[in-house]
Amino acid sequence: MSKINFTYKDKELAVDIIYRKRKNISLKVIPKEKIQIIAPNRVSIDTLKKVVENNSAWILSKLDKFKDMDDSFTKRDYVDGEIYYYMGKPYILKIIKDRNLENKNNKDYNYIEIKDNNIEIRTNNWEKEYLNQSLKKWYKLKSEEIVMDRIDFLRNKSDDFRKIQPNLVKVKEQKKIWGSCNISQTIYINSKIAMLPVEAVDYIIVHEFCHILHMNHSKDFYAAVERIIPNYKEIVSWLKENNYKFVL
Numbered sequence: 001m002s003k004i005n006f007t008y009k010d011k012e013l014a015v016d017i018i019y020r021k022r023k024n025i026s027l028k029v030i031p032k033e034k035i036q037i038i039a040p041n042r043v044s045i046d047t048l049k050k051v052v053e054n055n056s057a058w059i060l061s062k063l064d065k066f067k068d069m070d071d072s073f074t075k076r077d078y079v080d081g082e083i084y085y086y087m088g089k090p091y092i093l094k095i096i097k098d099r100n101l102e103n104k105n106n107k108d109y110n111y112i113e114i115k116d117n118n119i120e121i122r123t124n125n126w127e128k129e130y131l132n133q134s135l136k137k138w139y140k141l142k143s144e145e146i147v148m149d150r151i152d153f154l155r156n157k158s159d160d161f162r163k164i165q166p167n168l169v170k171v172k173e174q175k176k177i178w179g180s181c182n183i184s185q186t187i188y189i190n191s192k193i194a195m196l197p198v199e200a201v202d203y204i205i206v207h208e209f210c211h212i213l214h215m216n217h218s219k220d221f222y223a224a225v226e227r228i229i230p231n232y233k234e235i236v237s238w239l240k241e242n243n244y245k246f247v248l
Helices: 045-054 056-066 128-157 198-210 219-228 232-245
Strands: 003-008 011-020 026-030 034-040 083-086 089-097 110-115 118-123 168-172 179-181 186-190
Touching (some): 003 045, 026 056, 034 045, 110 128, 118 128, 186 198, 219 232
């Protein structure tokens, strides 16, 4: 991967260059000091350097905002006290270790539930990787329930939404995006979406459904989104500011 060097408070940082099939250049600052510039294929390094230079004040403001951020959101150890979100609210992870918990086949076992302000995992295996996979499965199940429920809600609420009929809606693990829609009119929703507040869940669903109408991010596309979610711009802004919190 190509890089552009960038100086931040006398510290040399690297801007990762990511080439994609797209029309526009965009900058992304990821907590805490990861910077990306995403560009159309064949854009020259000199052009990208100029974009970074012209946006240096914005980059610095983002880096400053993240410098005091809680590191627990970037490094997960799956131990008591870590914060995990569910439906937009923070919960404290609580691991209840019980060696006597066994299923019929005498294998690893866990039971996850929300109790008060905690996400409790009762388990006979508290290894990091096992807890990670257990939480992923739990969030996926919850996400499937929530997505289907919100689709029903949106269909009852909006005539525009009700007219859009994808071939399939599926919840699956996606590392970098909250949703996608392909030319086969299959919509995929991120299996961590249960972490988000309901307004953000609705926006992501509507965003992907509107790609059935417009397989782009044109003015017509965003007009279709706005008819269903009038305040979608506020939600997009909130997601950009808070996205770092929703990790497993």
